[in-house]
Amino acid sequence: MTDEALLSIENLRVRFRTPEGTGTAVDGVDLAIAAGETLGVVGESGCGKSVTALAVLGLLAAPPAEIEADAVRFAGRDLLGLSAEERRRIRGREIAMIFQEPMTSLNPLLPIGRQVAEPLRVHLELSAAEARDLAATWLEKVKIPDARRRLGDFPHQLSGGMRQRVMIAMAMVCRPRLLIADEPTTALDVTIQAQILSLMRELKEETGTALLLITHNLGVVAQTASRVVVMYAGQIVEEAPVARLFEEPFHPYTRGLLRSIPVLGGRTGLEAGRLAEIPGLVPAITERLAGCRFAGRCPHAFALCRENAPPLFAIGPAHHARCWLQVHPERRRRDD
Amino acid sequence: MLRYFLTKLATLVVLLFLVSLTVFTVLFVLPGDPAQIILGIHATPESLARLRADLGLDRPFFAQYADWVGNLVQGRSALSIHYKMPVFELVASRLAVTGPLALLAMVFAVVFALPLGIYAARHQNRPQDLAVMTFTQLGLATPEFWLGILLVLFFSVELNWFAAGGFPGWQADAWGSLKALLLPAFALGIIRAAILARLTRSSMLDVLREDYIRTARAKGLRERTVIYVHALRNALIPVLTILGLQLGQLLAGAIIIENVFFLPGLGRLVFTAIGMRDLPVVRDVVLLMAAAVVFVNFLVDIAYAAVDPRIELH
Known part of the structure; x- marks a missing residue:
């Protein structure tokens, strides 16, 4: 992890202790994001992407969550060593987050102007009038039509896309250094998705904030991120610059994800003939697995994969993959 | 609207x-x-x-x-057969006891229930929560009249702070009248507080799981703001319903408690009037009780609209 990283996470582990047993949601994740960078984190539901983000923000309730890491450093500070109050001061001020569900992520009983103004009031201690004015400016920035007159509107009066714009304005008002976006476009119509993504890129350019973009959609990552981390069952399985990941994916899971992107004309990212799916499901977090976690769903798996967990191998420049095929390339089946 | x-x-x-x-x-x-x-x-x-x-x-x-x-x-009162006076006058004098009694009881109920419910929700499944749940379970299982009698034994007989019963009348002794209502209102209020506290707790727990509470925390709001501004208002909507039902019920007269404390309230009036086949009184009072319940529910509906901006669409 480099010194100039804005956020660096080393060996993050998150466990949930439940009556049914202890489950490991995040198992030894290393992440670094530089100031102003856009990092995509990709994986299926339940692979630990969101939990990682929530752990960084300090939004996981402990118990049941148990969070351990060698270090979680943000702008030179060790986040896990801070008091709850110190972490609260960072949330919304230096690290902001937007969520998947714009329909339920806004408080139904409070006007949107007030909800957008709240971080300004609490973090920058602006007066009500100043905060209101700045909130209106931000609602204009996220292209809410007639923003100033809509400060008193309630969430139910807005469409899903508009609500997500409000969420973005609310996250950006204090000009955070890092914005975590957890599936920001998943719940939206396809046409709206593109608008929201380009809006986020625009605001990122303007404010220079770093963006941690969590998604299961590689298409979203291709349009937005410069570097991609692929997660599977609580671990990073592949990490590469975005162009390289799309051109030379190494891990069978990444290849599976790429093949499952529908492309107009029936061609997919790997030029294969038909849309593929990855058989099976992400293992439940309470399932203890020997060997590679993907082995059960992997078309190339052999004895070694089922017995020993692979480390993260260097594949190329800034390219890593957690797969035994690195040392046993002959095991890769030809049709893949 | x-x-x-x-x-x-x-x-x-x-x-x-x-x-x-x-x-x-x-x-x-x-x-x-x-x-x-x-x-x-x-x-x-x-x-x-x-x-x-x-x-x-x-x-x-x-x-x-x-x-x-x-x-x-047309506002013309019938004459009570038993009391030989206009029913309206009779009812008005009884309402002057039952009305304040019901309101005071609900004040007690809310003052105890909301803080307890919020406190329990914030400490879910921890000893504090267990203590509140045990205490409210006790409240649910306690008969009103028995609690009333205990209160009389302790505060009136033992400590001599209150009269053991009776009602001097607002004109004669306003302070004494208020004091006469305190113990019965407390007995009624505490038992209703038990239900309300549990409801507040479960409603708060539901709301605290909502996405917008996570948003509020992600914004870095103080826990106080998260609880009292973002969560409580949402959690109060179901609580308001039960609050209204309880108030309506109390306005319809708390016959048992009025008897324990010898209060000349509506409950005792209708009880006596039924025994005496005093039809003009019975029908007016029963109608009034029903009207009170309906009217309080009407007020609750209006309160919903004041709390929840989504209402006007429906």
Whole structure:
């Protein structure tokens, strides 16, 4: 992890202790994001992407969550060593987050102007009038039509896309250094998705904030991120610059994800003939697995994969993959 | 908003009409002849018939109903058979006891229930929560009259802080009257607080799991703001419903507690009036009780609209 990283996470582990047993949601994740960078984190539901983000923000309730890491450093500070109050001061001020569900992520009983103004009031201690004015400016920035007159509107009066714009304005008002976006476009119509993504890129350019973009959609990552981390069952399985990941994916899971992107004309990212799916499901977090976690769903798996967990191998420049095929390339089946 | 208000108002009027018809019908078919009760069992058939005619009891059902409602609407009071005074005056004097008693009880209920419910929700499944749940379970299982008697034994007999019962009247002794209501209101309030606290707790727990609470925390709001601004208002919506039902119920008279504390309230009035077949009193009071319940629910509907901006769309 480099010194100039804005956020660096080393060996993050998150466990949930439940009556049914202890489950490991995040198992030894290393992440670094530089100031102003856009990092995509990709994986299926339940692979630990969101939990990682929530752990960084300090939004996981402990118990049941148990969070351990060698270090979680943000702008030179060790986040896990801070008091709850110190972490609260960072949330919304230096690290902001937007969520998947714009329909339920806004408080139904409070006007949107007030909800957008709240971080300004609490973090920058602006007066009500100043905060209101700045909130209106931000609602204009996220292209809410007639923003100033809509400060008193309630969430139910807005469409899903508009609500997500409000969420973005609310996250950006204090000009955070890092914005975590957890599936920001998943719940939206396809046409709206593109608008929201380009809006986020625009605001990122303007404010220079770093963006941690969590998604299961590689298409979203291709349009937005410069570097991609692929997660599977609580671990990073592949990490590469975005162009390289799309051109030379190494891990069978990444290849599976790429093949499952529908492309107009029936061609997919790997030029294969038909849309593929990855058989099976992400293992439940309470399932203890020997060997590679993907082995059960992997078309190339052999004895070694089922017995020993692979480390993260260097594949190329800034390219890593957690797969035994690195040392046993002959095991890769030809049709893949 | 105006349309919502008018719709609810129309519902209120229709409900009151149906209630009045039901009350009247039930009392009409109820056995027991008021004339016989007034004149005693040795009255001659002629005098009974004369009195029935005087009271209008010989007229057909709908004529009697029309007389009753007509008089009510025009504000003309019937005369109580037993108390020999206008029913309206009688009811007004009893309402001056029951009304403040009900309100005071609900103040006690809310003052205890909300903080306890919020506190329990914030410490879910921890000892603090368990303590609140145990305490409220106890409250649910406690009969009102028994709690009332305990209060009298302790605060009146042992400590001598309050009179053991009775009501001096607001004109005669306002402070004494208020004091006379404190113990019974406390007994009524505590038991309702038990239900409300549990409801507040579960409602808060539901709301605290909502996405917008996570958003509020992600914004870095203080925990106090998250709980009291973002969570509580949402959690209060179901609590408001039960609060309204409880208030309506209490306005309809707390017969048992009024008896324990010898309070001349509506509950005791209707209890006595039924025994005496004092029909003019019974039907007016029962209608008033029903109206109180309906009216409080109307107020709750209005309160919903004030709390929840989504209401005007529905």
